[in-house]
Amino acid sequence: MSAAKKRRVSFFAAIVLVGLFAASAKAQVTPERLLNAQKEPQNWLMYSGNYSGLRYSTLEQVNAATAASLVSTLAYQTMSGGKFEATPLVVDGVLYATGPDDRAFALDARSGRPIWLYQRALPPDVRPCCGRVNRGVAILGDKAFLGTLDAHVIALDAKTGAVVWDTTAADYSKGYSFTVAPLVIRNLVLVGVSGGEYGIRGFIDAYDAATGERKWRFNTIPGPGEPGHETWAGDSWKIGGAPAWITGTFDPATNTTFWTTGNPSPSNRGEGREGDNLYSDSLVALDPDTGKLKWHFQFTQHDEHDYDATQVPVMIDDGGKHWIAQANRNGFFYLIDRANGKLLAATQYAKVSWSKSKDATGRPVGAKEGEPTPEGNPVCPGAIGATNWMSPSYDPQTKLFYVTAREQCDIFSTAPQPYDPGHAFYGSAYFPNDATQPFWGALRALDPATGKLVWEWKHVSPAWSGVLSTAGGIVFTGDAEGNFIALDAKNGKALWHFQCGASVIASPMTYSVDGKQYVVVPAGSTLFAFGLP
Amino acid sequence: MREVEVAAAMKNLFTTFLKATPRLLVCALSVVCVNFAWAQGKNPYAGDANVAKLGEMQFRVNCAFCHGLGARGGGRGPDLTRAQKRHGNSDEEIFHNIHDGIPGTAMPPGTNGGIGVGMTDEEIWQVVTYIRSVEKKADAKSLGDVERGKKLFYGSAACGTCHMVNGKGGRLGPELTTVATSRSQEHFVESLRNPSKRLAQGLSEAMKDFAQEYETANVTTADGAKYQGVVLNEDAFTVQVLDTRESLHLWEKSSLKSYEKTRQSLMPTYDEKVLPEKDIQDLLAFLVSASGGAK
Numbered sequence: 095m096s097a098a099k100k101r102r103v104s105f106f107a108a109i110v111l112v113g114l115f116a117a118s119a120k121a122q123v124t125p126e127r128l129l130n131a132q133k134e135p136q137n138w139l140m141y142s143g144n145y146s147g148l149r150y151s152t153l154e155q156v157n158a159a160t161a162a163s164l165v166s167t168l169a170y171q172t173m174s175g176g177k178f179e180a181t182p183l184v185v186d187g188v189l190y191a192t193g194p195d196d197r198a199f200a201l202d203a204r205s206g207r208p209i210w211l212y213q214r215a216l217p218p219d220v221r222p223c224c225g226r227v228n229r230g231v232a233i234l235g236d237k238a239f240l241g242t243l244d245a246h247v248i249a250l251d252a253k254t255g256a257v258v259w260d261t262t263a264a265d266y267s268k269g270y271s272f273t274v275a276p277l278v279i280r281n282l283v284l285v286g287v288s289g290g291e292y293g294i295r296g297f298i299d300a301y302d303a304a305t306g307e308r309k310w311r312f313n314t315i316p317g318p319g320e321p322g323h324e325t326w327a328g329d330s331w332k333i334g335g336a337p338a339w340i341t342g343t344f345d346p347a348t349n350t351t352f353w354t355t356g357n358p359s360p361s362n363r364g365e366g367r368e369g370d371n372l373y374s375d376s377l378v379a380l381d382p383d384t385g386k387l388k389w390h391f392q393f394t395q396h397d398e399h400d401y402d403a404t405q406v407p408v409m410i411d412d413g414g415k416h417w418i419a420q421a422n423r424n425g426f427f428y429l430i431d432r433a434n435g436k437l438l439a440a441t442q443y444a445k446v447s448w449s450k451s452k453d454a455t456g457r458p459v460g461a462k463e464g465e466p467t468p469e470g471n472p473v474c475p476g477a478i479g480a481t482n483w484m485s486p487s488y489d490p491q492t493k494l495f496y497v498t499a500r501e502q503c504d505i506f507s508t509a510p511q512p513y514d515p516g517h518a519f520y521g522s523a524y525f526p527n528d529a530t531q532p533f534w535g536a537l538r539a540l541d542p543a544t545g546k547l548v549w550e551w552k553h554v555s556p557a558w559s560g561v562l563s564t565a566g567g568i569v570f571t572g573d574a575e576g577n578f579i580a581l582d583a584k585n586g587k588a589l590w591h592f593q594c595g596a597s598v599i600a601s602p603m604t605y606s607v608d609g610k611q612y613v614v615v616p617a618g619s620t621l622f623a624f625g626l627p
Numbered sequence: 628m629r630e631v632e633v634a635a636a637m638k639n640l641f642t643t644f645l646k647a648t649p650r651l652l653v654c655a656l657s658v659v660c661v662n663f664a665w666a667q668g669k670n671p672y673a674g675d676a677n678v679a680k681l682g683e684m685q686f687r688v689n690c691a692f693c694h695g696l697g698a699r700g701g702g703r704g705p706d707l708t709r710a711q712k713r714h715g716n717s718d719e720e721i722f723h724n725i726h727d728g729i730p731g732t733a734m735p736p737g738t739n740g741g742i743g744v745g746m747t748d749e750e751i752w753q754v755v756t757y758i759r760s761v762e763k764k765a766d767a768k769s770l771g772d773v774e775r776g777k778k779l780f781y782g783s784a785a786c787g788t789c790h791m792v793n794g795k796g797g798r799l800g801p802e803l804t805t806v807a808t809s810r811s812q813e814h815f816v817e818s819l820r821n822p823s824k825r826l827a828q829g830l831s832e833a834m835k836d837f838a839q840e841y842e843t844a845n846v847t848t849a850d851g852a853k854y855q856g857v858v859l860n861e862d863a864f865t866v867q868v869l870d871t872r873e874s875l876h877l878w879e880k881s882s883l884k885s886y887e888k889t890r891q892s893l894m895p896t897y898d899e900k901v902l903p904e905k906d907i908q909d910l911l912a913f914l915v916s917a918s919g920g921a922k
Contacts, residue, residue, distance in 0.1 A: 177834065221745035221747070222745070223745075469696075470696065478836075502836075507687070507691075507696060509683075509684050509687045509688070511684050511688075517747075517750075518685075518688050518689070518745075518746075520687075520688045522687070522688075523687035523688055523691040523692070523696070524692065525691055525692045525693075525695065525696070525701055526692070526701075526703075526837075528825060531826075531840075531890065532840075532842075532890065533836075533837055552863075553863065554861055554862055554863055555835065555836065555837050556836055556837070573862065573863060574834075574835045574836060575832075575835065575861075575862035575863065576862070577862055577863055577864065579863070588863075588864075591863070591864060593862070596832075596833065596834060597832075597833075597834040597835050599834060618834070
């Protein structure tokens with residue numbers, strides 16, 4: 095090699111080195127960072143904070159001693175109507191979130207000043223069930239991933255909000271849509287579909303993060319010849335619902351991703367879909383590389399009460415025990431062996447009238463009660479459930495599982511209804527059972543090992559807020575009256591609250607920038623952050 | 628996945644306007660306006676029993692949560708079988724109310740995920756057709772004596788002590804000017820005979836599932852003063868109470884010695900002896916007249 099060549103080589107090496115340094119300074123989100131998300135509590139790198147779904151942070155600047163001094167530090171107004179359900183992500187001082195109508199934005203996480211805004215141009219005939227909501231983005235490398243109401247999965251440039259790729263996943267005109275915050279595992283972007291009220295056939299998809307190419311699809315309703323197909327009468331499997339609209343979790347130790355599924359369609363009328371209706375209202379354990387099913391557990395067999403299981407499947411590790419915990423919409427708290435999906439315990443955590451207890455396989459002991467009738471049958475919990483999609487939290491310090499419980503019962507009535515693609519397909523109606531007034535709610539702290547209630551914080555009316563727990567010994571939650579509240583994680587005593595002026599319909603999260611901890615929650619159409627003065 | 632399907636009335640009206648405008652323009656410019664009957668306020672399915680049946684299905688899915696099975700009214704939404712409707716009687720007005728919601732009420736837009744799963748224009752017309760099919764043809768106008776009802780209301784029955792009609796009366800109970808166009812007669816009678824059975828709805832807040840009800844509060848303040856009144860609203864930390872002397876109190880719950888809430892209404896029970904059936908008919912006639920509903 096000549097001297098000139100040598101110089102050139104070393105010059106290039108220097109450029110490469112500078113390049114590497116610059117890249118690490120920009121701190122792209124790598125798969126390794128996602129795997130070790132708990133080691134960088136200043137960031138919030140995915141929907142539930144980390145892969146285990148605990149929605150627990152080791153930040154402790156805001157703690158039981160300091161919480162009373164919390165003040166509002168920013169209020170970012172999305173100026174869009176509708177429910178604001180997203181959990182923001184924070185990466186190295188930049189906050190990424192979504193509002194209703196598939197609007198995504200990046201903010202300076204300290205000031206709330208916007209960096210970019212992306213607004214999806216949605217077709218005018220998109221009519222998603224239950225609001226034009228979105229629960230947030232996932233992030234990998236320099237891209238943020240968004241599932242849209244018109245059933246596309248798109249990648250945005252995390253620096254500019256520009257669309258990098260756009261993949262059509264399904265036909266929105268048939269009732270398919272995305273509201274879920276995607277989950278990134280290695281180089282794949284996982285999403286589950288919404289549309290359980292339209293007679294869709296549910297699925298969980300994985301897309302190549304670099305190209306948007308679909309790598310696999312797990313149909314939540316088995317097709318002909320597949321195990322579980324026999325749990326659907328006739329052709330009902332084709333329109334059987336079983337969406338998957340809440341972000342799953344991931345266990346790197348066994349290379350398993352856990353997702354939960356929603357109601358069978360039509361949601362409140364079982365006639366025509368006789369059988370257990372697998373894998374509706376279920377927990378499914380999938381191989382994230384192939385989408386192959388490892389095992390499943392069904393919470394509600396042949397559901398007629400809209401008891402979606404779409405709550406984050408929380409991975410609890412306690413000593414040598416490895417569990418999935420879920421407080422289900424059907425009113426039971428389930429503890430499941432993470433290795434094989436076997437039921438360990440099912441206990442009531444709210445008022446339940448449809449089943450007194452569960453046998454070893456999770457089926458009701460004795461007859462299931464309260465099937466919908468033409469004139470209506472009162473059942474607890476109501477169709478919204480004893481809880482809903484809002485995230486629970488598990489605090490490894492207190493070893494308590496915190497969940498928003500709703501005490502409200504409905505009258506369920508049937509209404510025979512033909513399937514019409516893209517049109518509502520409930521097969522019934524439900525309405526509040528006034529005989530069980532007053533309707534109320536609570537944040538309940540459960541001992542997951544026993545399912546027993548340790549303490550509760552009463553809500554004036556049923557709430558839609560999720561829960562965040564922190565190493566500061568605090569549980570954060572919100573209520574339908576607009577309060578955002580800090581509770582002592584040990585006993586549920588209120589330490590601080592702030593009136594946001596509109597219902598909290600989202601799950602809180604926390605991060606820190608420049609050594610200052612922020613706690614964030616959406617309420618109304620505004621994103622609020624709080625910190626110590 | 629049904630989540631909040633009530634009181635989600637924060638639909639962006641501007642979007643609705645944008646969506647509606649081209650349609651109106653197209654209709655104005657086009658000779659063939661069959662598909663845009665809305666602009667003309669004409670129900671393309673009027674009187675079609677089969678369409679009414681489809682509409683009943685849509686109604687159950689999207690409307691019954693508040694308006695009850697058979698459109699007879701629930702605790703939340705008005706009885707829609709009444710011929711006289713508070714927010715308009717024409718097909719066009721009913722369509723508009725479903726399509727866009729009614730500002731200032733818990734009625735959300737029936738489209739685009741505002742409530743239920745959202746309805747197309749076609750489905751909204753089906754619902755209008757259904758409502759027409761279950762509508763009662765006459766209101767209570769001929770049954771009672773308006774003048775006698777008014778005397779009872781402000782006199783011996785003492786309704787006016789707590790209830791206001793067209794600006795006259797008390798403030799402790801619900802304002803009743805429009806009650807005759809929103810509640811069924813059965814509901815009205817029940818409220819008199821058994822007032823605690825179904826408490827009236829008070830303040831409704833956007834995105835909150837259930838409106839405040841006329842619950843009774845019994846309060847002892849830190850200095851020992853006792854108050855009784857109705858709860859105008861409350862949250863986990865504060866309560867807003869109108870006491871029986873119509874004084875408004877805004878309390879931090881933590882500052883009170885005691886705060887108890889009951890579902891025993893402050894409204895007295897009017898049984899047959901106190902208020903015979905004839906008197907009820909007269910009161911109803913007065914309320915129908917006061918609501919502007921007697922036509």
